[in-house]
Amino acid sequence: MHETGTLAQFVAQTQFTDVPASLVDDCRIMVLDTFGAGFVGAMQPWAQRAVDMVHSLGSGSEASVIYQPWCTDISRAALANGFLIGAFESEPLTGSHASGTVLPAALAVCQREHFNGREFLTALAVGFEVSARIARTAVGLENVRGFHNPGTQGPFGAAVAVGKLYGFDQETLVNAMGLAGSCSAGLLEFAWSGADTKRLHLGRASQLGLESALLARHGLRGPATVLEGRYGYFNAFSLEPRMDRLLHGLGSEWAIQPPSLKSYPTHVTHQAVVQAIQDWKQQQPLEPQAITRVVIRGAPRIMEERHTVREPESVMGAQYSLPFTTAVALTRDLSNPLVYNDEAVHDPVVRTLAQRIELVPLEGAGHEGPASLQAEILLEYAGQHVTLTAQPHKGSPQNPFTWEEVCAKFRRCTASMISARQATTLIDAVGTLEQVSDVAEVAQLVARM
Secondary structure, three states: OOHHHHHHHHHHHOOHHHOOHHHHHHHHHHHHHHHHHHHHHHOOHHHHHHHHHHHHOOOOOOEEOOOOOOEEOHHHHHHHHHHHHOOOOOOOOHHHHHHHHHHHHHHHHHHHHOOOHHHHHHHHHHHHHHHHHHHHHOOOOOOOOOEOHHHHHHHHHHHHHHHHHOOOOHHHHHHHHHHHHOOOOOEOOHHHHOOOHHHHHHHHHHHHHHHHHHHHHOOOOOOOOOOOOOOOHHHHHOOOOOOHHHHOOOOOOOOOOOOOOOOOOOOHHHHHHHHHHHHHHHHOOOOHHHEEEEEEEEOHHHHOHHHOOOOOOOHHHHHOOHHHHHHHHHHOOOOOHHHOOHHHHOOHHHHHHHHHOEEEEOOOOOOOOHHHHOEEEEEEEOOEEEEEEOOOOOOOOOOOOOHHHHHHHHHHHHOOOOOHHHHHHHHHHHHOHHHOOOOHHHHHHOOOO
16 A cells, blocks of 8 residues: 555656656657647547537637647646647557646646746656556546546646646645546547547646646645545446556656657557558559458457448548558658548548458567567559568657657647647757746647737
8 A cells, every 4th residue: 555655756856857868859759749639639520529629718928728829727728738639549658648637737726837847847746757657557537437548637737737846745646646546537438439528538627627626726635545534535436456667667767768759640559550651652653442351460459349340430440440540641741640530530531441441469479569560561453462570660769769769750740730830949948948938938838829
Protein backbone atom coordinates (compact mmCIF):
# COMPACT_ATOMS: atom_id res chain seq x y z
CA MET A 1 0.00 0.00 0.00
CA HIS A 2 0.94 3.72 -0.06
CA GLU A 3 1.53 3.75 -3.83
CA THR A 4 -0.51 6.93 -4.28
CA GLY A 5 1.50 8.71 -1.61
CA THR A 6 4.81 7.55 -3.11
CA LEU A 7 3.89 8.93 -6.52
CA ALA A 8 2.83 12.19 -4.90
CA GLN A 9 6.13 12.40 -3.05
CA PHE A 10 8.01 11.89 -6.32
CA VAL A 11 6.07 14.73 -7.95
CA ALA A 12 6.56 17.08 -5.00
CA GLN A 13 10.30 16.47 -4.75
CA THR A 14 11.25 16.48 -8.45
CA GLN A 15 12.86 19.69 -9.66
CA PHE A 16 13.90 20.78 -13.13
CA THR A 17 17.51 19.90 -12.31
CA ASP A 18 16.38 16.31 -11.63
CA VAL A 19 15.02 15.93 -15.16
CA PRO A 20 17.70 14.41 -17.45
CA ALA A 21 18.83 16.64 -20.29
CA SER A 22 17.77 13.95 -22.75
CA LEU A 23 14.24 14.03 -21.31
CA VAL A 24 14.12 17.82 -21.64
CA ASP A 25 14.99 17.33 -25.30
CA ASP A 26 12.28 14.69 -25.64
CA CYS A 27 9.72 16.98 -23.98
CA ARG A 28 10.47 19.76 -26.46
CA ILE A 29 9.92 17.30 -29.32
CA MET A 30 6.66 16.11 -27.77
CA VAL A 31 5.41 19.67 -27.24
CA LEU A 32 6.03 20.67 -30.86
CA ASP A 33 4.51 17.45 -32.18
CA THR A 34 1.50 17.95 -29.92
CA PHE A 35 0.94 21.46 -31.23
CA GLY A 36 1.12 20.07 -34.75
CA ALA A 37 -1.50 17.46 -33.89
CA GLY A 38 -3.70 20.22 -32.47
CA PHE A 39 -3.50 22.26 -35.67
CA VAL A 40 -4.40 19.21 -37.77
CA GLY A 41 -7.23 18.43 -35.36
CA ALA A 42 -8.59 21.95 -35.71
CA MET A 43 -9.31 21.27 -39.38
CA GLN A 44 -11.70 18.41 -38.62
CA PRO A 45 -15.46 19.07 -38.58
CA TRP A 46 -16.07 17.11 -35.36
CA ALA A 47 -13.39 19.15 -33.60
CA GLN A 48 -14.87 22.39 -34.87
CA ARG A 49 -18.24 21.38 -33.41
CA ALA A 50 -16.60 20.72 -30.05
CA VAL A 51 -14.78 24.05 -29.87
CA ASP A 52 -17.95 25.82 -31.00
CA MET A 53 -19.70 24.29 -28.01
CA VAL A 54 -16.94 25.48 -25.69
CA HIS A 55 -17.07 28.97 -27.16
CA SER A 56 -20.87 29.11 -26.81
CA LEU A 57 -20.58 28.57 -23.04
CA GLY A 58 -18.89 31.93 -22.62
CA SER A 59 -15.70 33.75 -23.38
CA GLY A 60 -12.77 34.56 -21.15
CA SER A 61 -9.26 35.91 -21.29
CA GLU A 62 -7.27 33.30 -19.38
CA ALA A 63 -6.07 30.80 -21.97
CA SER A 64 -5.71 30.31 -25.72
CA VAL A 65 -7.27 27.56 -27.80
CA ILE A 66 -5.32 26.08 -30.72
CA TYR A 67 -6.10 27.79 -34.03
CA GLN A 68 -8.93 29.85 -32.54
CA PRO A 69 -9.13 33.67 -32.39
CA TRP A 70 -10.66 33.68 -28.91
CA CYS A 71 -9.66 32.77 -25.36
CA THR A 72 -11.59 31.13 -22.56
CA ASP A 73 -11.11 30.09 -18.93
CA ILE A 74 -8.42 27.53 -18.14
CA SER A 75 -10.84 24.66 -17.55
CA ARG A 76 -12.55 24.97 -20.90
CA ALA A 77 -9.25 25.68 -22.65
CA ALA A 78 -7.95 22.35 -21.35
CA LEU A 79 -11.11 20.64 -22.63
CA ALA A 80 -10.96 22.25 -26.07
CA ASN A 81 -7.21 21.81 -26.58
CA GLY A 82 -7.32 18.20 -25.41
CA PHE A 83 -10.10 17.53 -27.91
CA LEU A 84 -8.16 19.21 -30.73
CA ILE A 85 -4.92 17.38 -29.91
CA GLY A 86 -6.68 14.02 -29.87
CA ALA A 87 -8.98 14.78 -32.79
CA PHE A 88 -7.09 13.03 -35.57
CA GLU A 89 -4.90 10.15 -34.36
CA SER A 90 -1.78 12.29 -34.73
CA GLU A 91 -0.72 13.12 -31.19
CA PRO A 92 2.33 11.72 -29.33
CA LEU A 93 1.56 8.67 -27.21
CA THR A 94 4.21 8.94 -24.50
CA GLY A 95 2.51 8.40 -21.16
CA SER A 96 -0.53 6.91 -22.89
CA HIS A 97 -1.83 9.96 -24.76
CA ALA A 98 -0.53 12.29 -22.04
CA SER A 99 0.09 14.90 -24.72
CA GLY A 100 -3.68 15.36 -24.93
CA THR A 101 -4.43 15.02 -21.21
CA VAL A 102 -1.48 16.51 -19.32
CA LEU A 103 -0.21 19.18 -21.72
CA PRO A 104 -3.49 21.12 -22.22
CA ALA A 105 -4.02 21.48 -18.48
CA ALA A 106 -0.43 22.53 -17.80
CA LEU A 107 -0.37 24.95 -20.74
CA ALA A 108 -3.59 26.67 -19.66
CA VAL A 109 -2.40 27.15 -16.08
CA CYS A 110 1.00 28.38 -17.26
CA GLN A 111 -0.67 30.96 -19.47
CA ARG A 112 -2.91 32.27 -16.72
CA GLU A 113 -0.25 32.29 -14.02
CA HIS A 114 2.69 33.26 -16.26
CA PHE A 115 4.89 30.34 -15.22
CA ASN A 116 8.23 29.95 -16.96
CA GLY A 117 9.49 27.31 -19.35
CA ARG A 118 11.39 25.31 -16.76
CA GLU A 119 8.29 25.07 -14.59
CA PHE A 120 6.24 24.00 -17.59
CA LEU A 121 8.73 21.32 -18.64
CA THR A 122 9.00 19.96 -15.10
CA ALA A 123 5.22 19.73 -14.80
CA LEU A 124 5.04 17.92 -18.12
CA ALA A 125 7.77 15.47 -17.15
CA VAL A 126 6.15 14.43 -13.87
CA GLY A 127 2.63 14.45 -15.29
CA PHE A 128 3.66 12.33 -18.26
CA GLU A 129 5.57 9.97 -15.95
CA VAL A 130 2.70 9.41 -13.53
CA SER A 131 0.36 8.88 -16.47
CA ALA A 132 2.69 6.35 -18.10
CA ARG A 133 3.24 4.39 -14.90
CA ILE A 134 -0.49 4.11 -14.17
CA ALA A 135 -1.12 3.04 -17.77
CA ARG A 136 1.54 0.33 -17.77
CA THR A 137 0.41 -1.10 -14.43
CA ALA A 138 -3.16 -1.88 -15.49
CA VAL A 139 -3.90 -5.23 -17.15
CA GLY A 140 -6.70 -5.80 -19.65
CA LEU A 141 -8.17 -2.37 -19.02
CA GLU A 142 -8.92 -1.81 -22.70
CA ASN A 143 -9.00 -5.15 -24.51
CA VAL A 144 -10.81 -7.06 -21.71
CA ARG A 145 -12.68 -4.58 -19.54
CA GLY A 146 -13.54 -2.15 -22.35
CA PHE A 147 -12.29 1.12 -20.85
CA HIS A 148 -10.28 3.70 -22.78
CA ASN A 149 -6.89 4.23 -21.15
CA PRO A 150 -6.38 8.00 -21.58
CA GLY A 151 -9.91 8.71 -20.43
CA THR A 152 -9.50 6.71 -17.24
CA GLN A 153 -5.90 7.44 -16.18
CA GLY A 154 -5.55 10.84 -17.88
CA PRO A 155 -7.04 12.87 -15.01
CA PHE A 156 -4.25 11.70 -12.68
CA GLY A 157 -1.46 12.99 -14.92
CA ALA A 158 -3.22 16.31 -15.49
CA ALA A 159 -3.89 16.74 -11.77
CA VAL A 160 -0.29 16.18 -10.69
CA ALA A 161 1.08 18.42 -13.46
CA VAL A 162 -1.14 21.28 -12.32
CA GLY A 163 -0.30 20.52 -8.71
CA LYS A 164 3.39 20.67 -9.53
CA LEU A 165 2.96 24.09 -11.13
CA TYR A 166 1.26 25.41 -8.01
CA GLY A 167 3.88 23.88 -5.72
CA PHE A 168 1.59 21.42 -3.92
CA ASP A 169 3.10 19.45 -1.06
CA GLN A 170 2.71 15.68 -0.92
CA GLU A 171 -0.56 15.75 1.01
CA THR A 172 -2.23 18.19 -1.38
CA LEU A 173 -1.03 16.16 -4.37
CA VAL A 174 -2.56 13.04 -2.82
CA ASN A 175 -5.84 14.90 -2.46
CA ALA A 176 -5.65 16.06 -6.08
CA MET A 177 -5.08 12.48 -7.23
CA GLY A 178 -7.83 11.22 -4.96
CA LEU A 179 -10.27 13.67 -6.49
CA ALA A 180 -9.05 12.90 -10.02
CA GLY A 181 -9.77 9.21 -9.48
CA SER A 182 -13.48 9.91 -9.39
CA CYS A 183 -13.18 11.64 -12.77
CA SER A 184 -11.87 8.52 -14.52
CA ALA A 185 -14.17 7.65 -17.42
CA GLY A 186 -14.17 6.46 -21.01
CA LEU A 187 -15.58 3.42 -22.79
CA LEU A 188 -13.99 1.72 -25.78
CA GLU A 189 -17.28 1.06 -27.55
CA PHE A 190 -16.44 3.81 -30.05
CA ALA A 191 -14.05 1.38 -31.79
CA TRP A 192 -16.85 -0.47 -33.56
CA SER A 193 -18.92 2.48 -34.78
CA GLY A 194 -16.17 5.10 -35.08
CA ALA A 195 -18.01 7.41 -32.70
CA ASP A 196 -16.58 10.77 -31.64
CA THR A 197 -16.26 9.85 -27.96
CA LYS A 198 -12.63 8.81 -28.40
CA ARG A 199 -11.80 12.39 -29.36
CA LEU A 200 -13.61 13.68 -26.30
CA HIS A 201 -11.91 11.47 -23.72
CA LEU A 202 -8.56 13.27 -23.81
CA GLY A 203 -9.98 16.76 -23.42
CA ARG A 204 -12.36 15.76 -20.67
CA ALA A 205 -9.56 14.01 -18.77
CA SER A 206 -7.42 17.14 -19.04
CA GLN A 207 -10.23 19.40 -17.87
CA LEU A 208 -11.27 17.21 -14.94
CA GLY A 209 -7.70 16.57 -13.83
CA LEU A 210 -7.08 20.32 -13.82
CA GLU A 211 -10.25 20.95 -11.83
CA SER A 212 -9.32 18.19 -9.36
CA ALA A 213 -6.05 20.00 -8.64
CA LEU A 214 -7.87 23.31 -8.20
CA LEU A 215 -10.34 21.69 -5.80
CA ALA A 216 -7.45 20.26 -3.78
CA ARG A 217 -5.88 23.72 -3.76
CA HIS A 218 -9.10 24.99 -2.16
CA GLY A 219 -8.91 22.34 0.55
CA LEU A 220 -11.06 19.48 -0.73
CA ARG A 221 -9.83 16.02 0.18
CA GLY A 222 -9.62 12.82 -1.84
CA PRO A 223 -8.96 9.22 -0.76
CA ALA A 224 -5.28 8.66 0.00
CA THR A 225 -5.41 5.16 -1.50
CA VAL A 226 -7.20 6.09 -4.73
CA LEU A 227 -4.93 3.90 -6.85
CA GLU A 228 -4.26 0.86 -4.68
CA GLY A 229 -7.29 0.70 -2.38
CA ARG A 230 -9.92 -2.06 -2.29
CA TYR A 231 -12.26 0.16 -4.28
CA GLY A 232 -9.53 2.22 -5.93
CA TYR A 233 -8.54 2.68 -9.55
CA PHE A 234 -6.77 -0.59 -10.26
CA ASN A 235 -9.34 -2.83 -8.60
CA ALA A 236 -12.13 -0.99 -10.41
CA PHE A 237 -10.67 -0.76 -13.91
CA SER A 238 -8.03 -3.48 -14.23
CA LEU A 239 -7.65 -7.22 -14.07
CA GLU A 240 -4.98 -8.27 -11.55
CA PRO A 241 -2.60 -5.30 -11.95
CA ARG A 242 1.18 -5.50 -12.21
CA MET A 243 1.74 -3.30 -9.18
CA ASP A 244 5.50 -3.75 -9.30
CA ARG A 245 5.54 -1.68 -12.51
CA LEU A 246 3.96 1.33 -10.84
CA LEU A 247 6.91 2.34 -8.68
CA HIS A 248 9.87 0.36 -10.03
CA GLY A 249 12.78 2.71 -10.68
CA LEU A 250 10.72 5.77 -9.79
CA GLY A 251 12.98 8.82 -9.80
CA SER A 252 15.87 7.05 -11.50
CA GLU A 253 14.29 5.35 -14.52
CA TRP A 254 11.85 7.38 -16.60
CA ALA A 255 9.03 5.27 -18.04
CA ILE A 256 8.42 7.92 -20.71
CA GLN A 257 11.82 7.36 -22.32
CA PRO A 258 12.31 6.72 -25.12
CA PRO A 259 9.30 8.68 -26.40
CA SER A 260 6.60 7.32 -28.70
CA LEU A 261 5.34 9.50 -31.56
CA LYS A 262 3.46 8.82 -34.77
CA SER A 263 4.26 9.46 -38.41
CA TYR A 264 0.79 8.82 -39.77
CA PRO A 265 -2.81 9.65 -38.71
CA THR A 266 -3.80 6.16 -37.66
CA HIS A 267 -3.70 3.92 -34.62
CA VAL A 268 -0.22 3.27 -33.30
CA THR A 269 -0.46 -0.47 -33.92
CA HIS A 270 -0.75 0.19 -37.67
CA GLN A 271 2.07 2.69 -38.05
CA ALA A 272 4.70 0.15 -39.09
CA VAL A 273 2.43 -1.35 -41.76
CA VAL A 274 1.73 2.09 -43.21
CA GLN A 275 5.43 2.99 -43.13
CA ALA A 276 6.36 -0.18 -45.04
CA ILE A 277 3.78 0.62 -47.71
CA GLN A 278 4.78 4.29 -47.90
CA ASP A 279 8.48 3.45 -48.26
CA TRP A 280 7.82 0.86 -50.95
CA LYS A 281 5.52 3.13 -52.97
CA GLN A 282 8.28 5.72 -53.20
CA GLN A 283 10.33 3.20 -55.15
CA GLN A 284 7.52 1.46 -56.99
CA PRO A 285 4.53 3.34 -58.44
CA LEU A 286 1.32 1.41 -57.86
CA GLU A 287 -2.07 1.42 -59.53
CA PRO A 288 -4.54 0.34 -56.81
CA GLN A 289 -6.86 -1.25 -59.36
CA ALA A 290 -4.06 -3.64 -60.29
CA ILE A 291 -3.88 -5.14 -56.78
CA THR A 292 -5.24 -8.68 -56.76
CA ARG A 293 -4.33 -9.80 -53.24
CA VAL A 294 -3.08 -8.33 -49.96
CA VAL A 295 -2.16 -10.49 -46.96
CA ILE A 296 -0.96 -9.12 -43.63
CA ARG A 297 0.76 -11.58 -41.33
CA GLY A 298 1.28 -9.91 -37.99
CA ALA A 299 1.21 -9.98 -34.23
CA PRO A 300 -2.28 -10.51 -32.78
CA ARG A 301 -2.13 -7.10 -31.10
CA ILE A 302 -2.33 -5.23 -34.41
CA MET A 303 -5.40 -7.17 -35.50
CA GLU A 304 -7.50 -7.35 -32.36
CA GLU A 305 -11.23 -7.41 -33.10
CA ARG A 306 -11.58 -3.69 -32.46
CA HIS A 307 -9.00 -3.05 -35.22
CA THR A 308 -10.61 -5.20 -37.94
CA VAL A 309 -13.76 -3.28 -38.91
CA ARG A 310 -13.95 -3.42 -42.72
CA GLU A 311 -16.85 -1.07 -43.39
CA PRO A 312 -16.26 1.91 -41.07
CA GLU A 313 -18.90 4.60 -40.87
CA SER A 314 -16.51 7.46 -40.18
CA VAL A 315 -12.90 8.63 -40.40
CA MET A 316 -12.50 7.65 -36.74
CA GLY A 317 -13.61 4.09 -37.47
CA ALA A 318 -11.32 3.94 -40.49
CA GLN A 319 -8.27 5.17 -38.58
CA TYR A 320 -8.85 2.42 -36.01
CA SER A 321 -9.07 -0.36 -38.63
CA LEU A 322 -5.99 -2.22 -39.90
CA PRO A 323 -7.51 -3.49 -43.17
CA PHE A 324 -9.09 -0.15 -43.98
CA THR A 325 -6.00 1.90 -43.14
CA THR A 326 -3.92 -0.49 -45.24
CA ALA A 327 -6.26 0.12 -48.17
CA VAL A 328 -5.99 3.88 -47.68
CA ALA A 329 -2.19 3.68 -47.50
CA LEU A 330 -2.13 1.72 -50.76
CA THR A 331 -4.18 4.40 -52.53
CA ARG A 332 -2.95 7.65 -50.92
CA ASP A 333 0.14 9.38 -49.53
CA LEU A 334 -0.49 9.36 -45.78
CA SER A 335 2.50 11.60 -45.05
CA ASN A 336 -0.14 14.31 -45.50
CA PRO A 337 -2.59 13.54 -42.67
CA LEU A 338 -5.38 15.58 -44.25
CA VAL A 339 -5.83 13.09 -47.10
CA TYR A 340 -7.34 10.64 -44.58
CA ASN A 341 -10.78 12.20 -44.95
CA ASP A 342 -14.39 11.40 -45.80
CA GLU A 343 -13.47 11.09 -49.45
CA ALA A 344 -10.99 8.34 -48.60
CA VAL A 345 -13.49 6.59 -46.32
CA HIS A 346 -16.16 6.52 -49.03
CA ASP A 347 -13.86 5.80 -51.98
CA PRO A 348 -15.25 2.63 -53.66
CA VAL A 349 -11.75 1.46 -54.53
CA VAL A 350 -10.66 1.72 -50.89
CA ARG A 351 -13.79 0.04 -49.55
CA THR A 352 -13.54 -2.85 -51.99
CA LEU A 353 -9.84 -3.33 -51.27
CA ALA A 354 -10.40 -3.26 -47.50
CA GLN A 355 -12.89 -6.11 -47.83
CA ARG A 356 -10.32 -8.30 -49.58
CA ILE A 357 -7.33 -7.77 -47.29
CA GLU A 358 -6.47 -10.99 -45.48
CA LEU A 359 -5.31 -10.90 -41.85
CA VAL A 360 -3.22 -13.78 -40.53
CA PRO A 361 -2.15 -13.62 -36.85
CA LEU A 362 1.34 -14.88 -36.10
CA GLU A 363 1.35 -17.50 -33.39
CA GLY A 364 3.78 -16.83 -30.58
CA ALA A 365 4.26 -13.14 -31.31
CA GLY A 366 4.79 -10.98 -28.25
CA HIS A 367 2.13 -8.74 -26.73
CA GLU A 368 4.47 -5.91 -25.71
CA GLY A 369 7.35 -4.00 -27.23
CA PRO A 370 8.47 -4.12 -30.88
CA ALA A 371 7.46 -7.77 -31.26
CA SER A 372 3.82 -6.85 -30.65
CA LEU A 373 3.81 -4.60 -33.73
CA GLN A 374 5.67 -6.83 -36.19
CA ALA A 375 4.07 -7.51 -39.55
CA GLU A 376 4.71 -8.78 -43.04
CA ILE A 377 2.70 -7.54 -46.01
CA LEU A 378 2.28 -9.73 -49.09
CA LEU A 379 1.18 -7.84 -52.22
CA GLU A 380 0.11 -9.35 -55.52
CA TYR A 381 -0.47 -6.94 -58.37
CA ALA A 382 -0.20 -6.98 -62.16
CA GLY A 383 1.24 -10.49 -62.05
CA GLN A 384 3.96 -9.54 -59.55
CA HIS A 385 4.52 -10.66 -55.98
CA VAL A 386 6.28 -8.62 -53.30
CA THR A 387 6.71 -9.12 -49.57
CA LEU A 388 7.25 -6.10 -47.33
CA THR A 389 8.61 -6.48 -43.82
CA ALA A 390 7.45 -3.80 -41.41
CA GLN A 391 10.19 -2.10 -39.41
CA PRO A 392 9.75 0.17 -36.37
CA HIS A 393 8.05 3.27 -37.71
CA LYS A 394 9.61 6.72 -37.57
CA GLY A 395 8.74 8.15 -34.17
CA SER A 396 8.68 4.80 -32.39
CA PRO A 397 10.99 4.22 -29.42
CA GLN A 398 13.24 2.14 -31.69
CA ASN A 399 13.34 4.80 -34.43
CA PRO A 400 12.83 8.18 -32.74
CA PHE A 401 12.46 11.58 -34.35
CA THR A 402 15.33 14.02 -34.12
CA TRP A 403 14.51 17.66 -33.44
CA GLU A 404 15.12 18.49 -37.10
CA GLU A 405 12.82 15.69 -38.24
CA VAL A 406 9.96 16.69 -35.94
CA CYS A 407 10.34 20.30 -37.11
CA ALA A 408 10.04 19.13 -40.71
CA LYS A 409 6.95 17.09 -39.81
CA PHE A 410 5.42 20.10 -38.05
CA ARG A 411 5.94 22.33 -41.08
CA ARG A 412 4.55 19.71 -43.45
CA CYS A 413 1.44 19.02 -41.39
CA THR A 414 0.60 22.67 -40.66
CA ALA A 415 1.49 24.24 -44.01
CA SER A 416 -2.15 24.73 -45.01
CA MET A 417 -3.07 26.30 -41.66
CA ILE A 418 -0.35 28.67 -40.55
CA SER A 419 2.25 30.75 -42.34
CA ALA A 420 5.87 29.68 -42.61
CA ARG A 421 6.73 32.66 -40.41
CA GLN A 422 4.33 31.59 -37.64
CA ALA A 423 5.65 28.04 -37.88
CA THR A 424 9.24 29.24 -37.51
CA THR A 425 8.35 31.47 -34.56
CA LEU A 426 6.62 28.61 -32.78
CA ILE A 427 9.43 26.17 -33.53
CA ASP A 428 12.00 28.61 -32.17
CA ALA A 429 9.95 29.18 -29.00
CA VAL A 430 9.52 25.47 -28.29
CA GLY A 431 13.15 24.80 -29.12
CA THR A 432 14.24 27.12 -26.31
CA LEU A 433 11.45 26.36 -23.83
CA GLU A 434 13.72 26.14 -20.80
CA GLN A 435 14.80 29.72 -21.46
CA VAL A 436 11.26 31.11 -21.83
CA SER A 437 10.39 33.44 -18.95
CA ASP A 438 6.62 33.37 -19.58
CA VAL A 439 4.92 30.38 -21.22
CA ALA A 440 1.94 32.62 -21.98
CA GLU A 441 4.00 33.92 -24.91
CA VAL A 442 4.23 30.39 -26.31
CA ALA A 443 0.57 29.61 -25.67
CA GLN A 444 -0.47 32.70 -27.57
CA LEU A 445 1.49 31.53 -30.63
CA VAL A 446 -0.84 28.55 -31.13
CA ALA A 447 -3.88 30.80 -31.42
CA ARG A 448 -5.27 31.85 -34.77
CA MET A 449 -3.51 34.97 -35.99
